Amino acid sequence: MASAQQLIGLIKSHAEGDADRFFDLAMQLSAAEDQKGHTRLAEQLRLWAEAGQRPTKPLSNLTPISAPRGDLAQFLAASYPSERLKDVILPELIEDELAHIVVEQKLREKLESKGLRPRRRILLSGPPGTGKTLSAHGLAGELKFPLFTVMLHGLITKFMGETAQKLKLVFESIKTTRGVYLFDEIDALAAARGDGNDVGEARRVLNSFLQFLDEDSGPSLVIATTNLAEILDRAVLRRFDLVLSYELPDEASIRQALERRLIGFQTTNLSWKKVTDCAIGLSTADVVAAAEDAARRAVLGDCEQITTTDLLGSLERRRSLQGLGRGVDGTRPTSLRSAGNRRVSSIPVKSRRRREVIE
Numbered sequence: 001m002a003s004a005q006q007l008i009g010l011i012k013s014h015a016e017g018d019a020d021r022f023f024d025l026a027m028q029l030s031a032a033e034d035q036k037g038h039t040r041l042a043e044q045l046r047l048w049a050e051a052g053q054r055p056t057k058p059l060s061n062l063t064p065i066s067a068p069r070g071d072l073a074q075f076l077a078a079s080y081p082s083e084r085l086k087d088v089i090l091p092e093l094i095e096d097e098l099a100h101i102v103v104e105q106k107l108r109e110k111l112e113s114k115g116l117r118p119r120r121r122i123l124l125s126g127p128p129g130t131g132k133t134l135s136a137h138g139l140a141g142e143l144k145f146p147l148f149t150v151m152l153h154g155l156i157t158k159f160m161g162e163t164a165q166k167l168k169l170v171f172e173s174i175k176t177t178r179g180v181y182l183f184d185e186i187d188a189l190a191a192a193r194g195d196g197n198d199v200g201e202a203r204r205v206l207n208s209f210l211q212f213l214d215e216d217s218g219p220s221l222v223i224a225t226t227n228l229a230e231i232l233d234r235a236v237l238r239r240f241d242l243v244l245s246y247e248l249p250d251e252a253s254i255r256q257a258l259e260r261r262l263i264g265f266q267t268t269n270l271s272w273k274k275v276t277d278c279a280i281g282l283s284t285a286d287v288v289a290a291a292e293d294a295a296r297r298a299v300l301g302d303c304e305q306i307t308t309t310d311l312l313g314s315l316e317r318r319r320s321l322q323g324l325g326r327g328v329d330g331t332r333p334t335s336l337r338s339a340g341n342r343r344v345s346s347i348p349v350k351s352r353r354r355r356e357v358i359e
């Protein structure tokens with residue numbers, strides 16, 4: 001049966017004349033009942049939903065859906081992101097793909113009328129701090145979908161049967177409650193054997209994940225992120241409609257990130273070449289953190305001007321904190337140096353650490 005919250009939401013949206021919300025809730029209830037085998041009730045709900053609604057209208061102002069409760073609340077966190085895709089600094093190709101995912105969702109009925117489906121399973125891979133999680137927030141924000149973050153550390157237990165059961169609950173929610181579902185650091189599933197589980201059992205959990213992914217044909221977007229695409233099985237990669245590779249920022253992206261974060265400060269005299277050269281090899285998250293560091297220092301020193309020296313100092317501090325110090329000759333490690341337009345990056349610290357656990 002529908003939860004009390006869902007029924008209240010349905011009645012309230014009807015009483016308030018909020019047709020979009022009524023449509024969304026009725027369709028969710030229909031999907032839930034269909035899944036339980038109550039096909040006539042599901043069909044009736046769908047007809048009611050459609051009778052009072054468009055179906056050709058694009059999705060807009062989606063219903064805030066109640067936070068997960070019961071067991072699900074331990075490993076599924078709901079939020080309603082305000083971020084947009086324009087908040088993420090990305091190469092044009094990735095930006096275009098993400099923007100197209102939004103269009104496909106909004107015009108899904110148009111696609112379906114020609115037997116096509118919008119892409120819904122997306123894998124974002126790349127070094128830490130390059131905007132994968134922010135992109136998931138941006139997608140949810142654009143679509144006005146709730147974001148459900150799957151907390152894998154809460155989901156993976158040493159009892160694999162339990163883990164598979166929890167995964168099943170998550171996928172039931174994916175079917176019945178439309179949203180963006182974010183499986184952050186999906187490699188944790190593949191790497192569960194590092195926690196003392198035997199390989200065969202870890203394999204079974206991964207297989208359950210893949211099977212649930214295959215069976216899912218609901219309306220939600222499933223976004224997985226990983227720092228370690230190379231350790232993910234081909235079978236996993238194949239399950240996704242779209243795999244996007246994120247990279248450390250290039251000079252232009254570094255400058256963009258710094259300028260955005262330093263709005264309100266004077267940066268006219270900055271030597272951007274020196275600054276961006278110094279930041280190559282850092283993630284966008286590090287670059288943003290260095291900008292914030294420089295900004296804090298300027299404010300505390302009653303200064304509105306950010307100088308090249310200020311920024312170089314903050315970037316170097318960030319680099320030291322990340323353990324990415326310069327070599328004895330004053331240069332950065334070879335693996336982090338820029339090679340023309342082609343950037344060569346070492347395995348990020350976080351990934352290196354995790355790989356050690358896995359191997």
Ligand SMILES: Nc1ncnc2c1ncn2[C@@H]1O[C@H](COP(=O)(O)OP(=O)(O)OP(=O)(O)O)[C@@H](O)[C@H]1O
Nearest residue numbers: 087088089127128129130131132133134284285288
């Ligand atoms: N491409 C980007 N554009 C704008 N800001 C970014 C970008 N990448 C990182 N940031 C900044 O760094 C923060 C952390 O980034 P985010 O969590 O999205 O990285 P991630 O790739 O998901 O990292 P991890 O793999 O460690 O989870 C963001 O909230 C944002 O402030």
